[in-house]
Amino acid sequence: MADIYVYITHKNGVADDSALELLAAAHKIDASAAVTAIVTGSGADLDKVADALAASYPKVLKFNQVALAYPNAEVVRKLLVNILPANAVVLVPHDTFGMDLSPGLSIKLDSTFVADVVDIEALDGSDLKLIRQEYAGMVSTHISADIAKGAVINVRPGSFAPDESQSASGSVEDKSVDDSDLKVQRTFLEVVEAEMGDVDITKSDVLVSIGRGIEDEENIEIADDLAEALGAVVSCSRPIVDAKWLEKSRQVGTSGKTVKPKVYIACGISGSFQHMGGIKGSPFIVAINKNIKAPIFQVADVGIEADILDFLPEMTEAIKAM
Amino acid sequence: MEILVCVKWVPDTAENEIEVNRDGSDIERDDLVYSVNEWDNYAVEEAIQICDKVGGNVTVVTVGDEETEEVLRREMAMGADNGLLLHDDAFDGSDGRGIATVLKAAVQKGQYDLILTGAQADDGAAQVGGMLAAMLDYPYASLVNKIEVDGDTLKVGREIEGGNQEMNAIAMPCVLSIQTGINEPRYVGIRGIRKVASVEIPQQGVDTLGIDAAMVGAIGARVKRLDYFVPDLGEGAEMLEGSNEEIIAKLIELLKAKGGLK
Numbered sequence: 001m002a003d004i005y006v007y008i009t010h011k012n013g014v015a016d017d018s019a020l021e022l023l024a025a026a027h028k029i030d031a032s033a034a035v036t037a038i039v040t041g042s043g044a045d046l047d048k049v050a051d052a053l054a055a056s057y058p059k060v061l062k063f064n065q066v067a068l069a070y071p072n073a074e075v076v077r078k079l080l081v082n083i084l085p086a087n088a089v090v091l092v093p094h095d096t097f098g099m100d101l102s103p104g105l106s107i108k109l110d111s112t113f114v115a116d117v118v119d120i121e122a123l124d125g126s127d128l129k130l131i132r133q134e135y136a137g138m139v140s141t142h143i144s145a146d147i148a149k150g151a152v153i154n155v156r157p158g159s160f161a162p163d164e165s166q167s168a169s170g171s172v173e174d175k176s177v178d179d180s181d182l183k184v185q186r187t188f189l190e191v192v193e194a195e196m197g198d199v200d201i202t203k204s205d206v207l208v209s210i211g212r213g214i215e216d217e218e219n220i221e222i223a224d225d226l227a228e229a230l231g232a233v234v235s236c237s238r239p240i241v242d243a244k245w246l247e248k249s250r251q252v253g254t255s256g257k258t259v260k261p262k263v264y265i266a267c268g269i270s271g272s273f274q275h276m277g278g279i280k281g282s283p284f285i286v287a288i289n290k291n292i293k294a295p296i297f298q299v300a301d302v303g304i305e306a307d308i309l310d311f312l313p314e315m316t317e318a319i320k321a322m
Numbered sequence: 323m324e325i326l327v328c329v330k331w332v333p334d335t336a337e338n339e340i341e342v343n344r345d346g347s348d349i350e351r352d353d354l355v356y357s358v359n360e361w362d363n364y365a366v367e368e369a370i371q372i373c374d375k376v377g378g379n380v381t382v383v384t385v386g387d388e389e390t391e392e393v394l395r396r397e398m399a400m401g402a403d404n405g406l407l408l409h410d411d412a413f414d415g416s417d418g419r420g421i422a423t424v425l426k427a428a429v430q431k432g433q434y435d436l437i438l439t440g441a442q443a444d445d446g447a448a449q450v451g452g453m454l455a456a457m458l459d460y461p462y463a464s465l466v467n468k469i470e471v472d473g474d475t476l477k478v479g480r481e482i483e484g485g486n487q488e489m490n491a492i493a494m495p496c497v498l499s500i501q502t503g504i505n506e507p508r509y510v511g512i513r514g515i516r517k518v519a520s521v522e523i524p525q526q527g528v529d530t531l532g533i534d535a536a537m538v539g540a541i542g543a544r545v546k547r548l549d550y551f552v553p554d555l556g557e558g559a560e561m562l563e564g565s566n567e568e569i570i571a572k573l574i575e576l577l578k579a580k581g582g583l584k
Contacts, residue, residue, distance in 0.1 A: 099441075103456070132446075133446065134445045142547070185460075185496070193486055230582065297558055298559070303558070303559030303562070304562050314566050315573070
């Protein structure tokens, strides 16, 4: 078995949740593997992250360089190609950074790439068996990956329970490479923060959230009516924002807002993992969807198989009549 | 500007309930409604808008067969200038790397300043654009939701967590994967589709592209799908049954108990 490396993403001096999830994933590939964390950045925040990681990882490779201050995937890829040994197995979170980094990394390393892995079953020789989802999470599939030449494996955030044992008492190694080895054709300029919008959906205890099932912009008023009757706020999934029917600030999901309501009423929302990733704090989830196969029914507390265009107005009337 | 957009004809998850077939070897393909991969429509629209502004041509390319060639006609009906079908039995069973290998050969046969893909397709891997860029040694940016042309450089926005946008300057030629919401893809009527129905679409295969057949298809694949299944995820939601009236009465009680209704 080749060495396993985990690329750590971090912000404000704290490692991302994926840091310990990927450690668990690495041990599922090989329970006895000595797993090495790679962390890049610059300044005191990086030191803090690296020191904290040493509690969980036997070895932490720390790259503290100005060129790595912002995680530009093009730069990080160059670094990793420079420093990783042949046939390495690298785990990366399947988030907006990992999606940017990993497919190209696998080509440059001439290793095998597997995207968005939700579970790891077994390693038999160089044949790694994993589980992925396809078709917006409606079906799953077993994957066989030949990792004889190494692998880059992107792991879906939240799909492995974090390894919180802190049993490593590892060491941090200061590493560096020549800045001239990190020159790329893509320059990071700035991060433009999301606009606040007219309503702060993160402040509401009850959300009436709409998805594709609303079908038409004109139908949004049936969600507005229900929200008004409940004293709730209307939020939505990505397709509604893509269609420009509601502002981006109303979107729940990893690419939108993270919400922590008491009650989440998902109306005509299929329940992709990107959407569910924006719902925290274990709210009571009600799913209303005419497609009984929608993944939302697997994560909701209560499900109703119905067309929201009929169901929501009836529900609004019933609440008003109370 | 010469722009190549890589597109795919896929089962439409908004129009179909995707089910596993009897022996788990595939999804049930009978009566499936196919459409252009949603992300690809945004990529083609973006390419057309760029060429409207700075001049140039949009070519759409797919790895497929005579049936999936329909995706090229749809995008040409939208306004793409040329279509290119990469078809060979040797491509069957390709993994992401195999598809990228085929596309790389097609890119090298042309002269493109910009290559766009959708951010992902039906298998949700989001991998071909990044692989293609690495094979070509072009810079890459994924999940792009804004493009501004500035000479030989593009200013691109990437969608990152929390609805924030990461701005980058990227040199051309480059590969970008396009996120939904970057624009509003134009609607194509039946008349537009009829107009391009009989346009001859050029085809290329292993020989004309100069590809080593051992690097693509099932033979070249290092990642293989063993089966499809629907995972047993425990109980799932408690389904409320009965008439709408009964369901609503139960739901109101539940909402009261959970703090959703005062």
